[in-house]
Amino acid sequence: AQKITQTQPGMFVQEKEAVTLDCTYDTSDPSYGLFWYKQPSSGEMIFLIYQGSYDQQNATEGRYSLNFQKARKSANLVISASQLGDSAMYFCAMRGSGNTGKLIFGQGTTLQVKP
Amino acid sequence: NAGVTQTPKFQVLKTGQSMTLQCAQDMNHEYMSWYRQDPGMGLRLIHYSVGAGITDQGEVPNGYNVSRSTTEDFPLRLLSAAPSQTSVYFCASSYPGQMNTEAFFGQGTRLTVV
Numbered sequence: 001a002q003k004i005t006q007t008q009p010g011m012f013v014q015e016k017e018a019v020t021l022d023c024t025y026d027t028s029d030p031s032y033g034l035f036w037y038k039q040p041s042s043g044e045m046i047f048l049i050y051q052g053s054y055d056q057q058n059a060t061e062g063r064y065s066l067n068f069q070k071a072r073k074s075a076n077l078v079i080s081a082s083q084l085g086d087s088a089m090y091f092c093a094m095r096g097s098g099n100t101g102k103l104i105f106g107q108g109t110t111l112q113v114k115p
Numbered sequence: 116n117a118g119v120t121q122t123p124k125f126q127v128l129k130t131g132q133s134m135t136l137q138c139a140q141d142m143n144h145e146y147m148s149w150y151r152q153d154p155g156m157g158l159r160l161i162h163y164s165v166g167a168g169i170t171d172q173g174e175v176p177n178g179y180n181v182s183r184s185t186t187e188d189f190p191l192r193l194l195s196a197a198p199s200q201t202s203v204y205f206c207a208s209s210y211p212g213q214m215n216t217e218a219f220f221g222q223g224t225r226l227t228v229v
Contacts, residue, residue, distance in 0.1 A: 101146025
């Protein structure tokens with residue numbers, strides 16, 4: 001069975017500093033994909049970044065980067081130069097091989113950016 | 116572009132009532148899914164579909180039915196609402212094929228069962 005674990009229910013970061021949100025996963029699939037989504041207080045789900053299990057390099061998208069450590073089964077999200085608008089809930093999710101579109105989500109981490 | 120549209124946005128039901136949450140997408144996505152979001156539990160998969168006429172159960176299917184008669188629509192039916200079904204419901208869609216295709220989500224339906 002696949003599982004995603006996010007062990008940080010809540011995090012604080014000072015504006016303009018970097019922050020790392022933790023995500024560990026468990027799967028027996030040799031091929032899988034890892035996603036991060038942002039959910040602001042307005043409730044919508046916003047796709048941030050993707051990492052494939054066979055990708056050689058860590059994914060980056062603007063201020064977002066993914067610290068992917070395959071042997072440790074971790075896919076931590078790094079947000080650089082935090083902004084007040086980064087305050088939100090963040091979800092790590094996984095899609096297994098035999099892609100059927102479905103995602104397995106972690107419990108989420110609430111990030112608050114302090115001015 | 117409308118993307119994924121869910122209706123209604125808010126709903127209050129009495130225990131035992133039935134209702135249908137609507138989900139429609141205009142991106143011609145084959146894959147569609149329903150999730151429920153509860154505090155501290157993330158999003159959990161209720162049902163999913165890989166195309167018209169094909170549906171399957173997810174992690175928490177009890178109390179819910181789905182059907183997929185068209186590519187565009189994937190309604191979720193609550194047969195007899197219970198307070199435990201109070202939650203925020205999200206519908207999502209994506210293209211088949213590549214592992215890295217992102218899922219597009221609707222705005223969510225906040226359901227309260229009293």
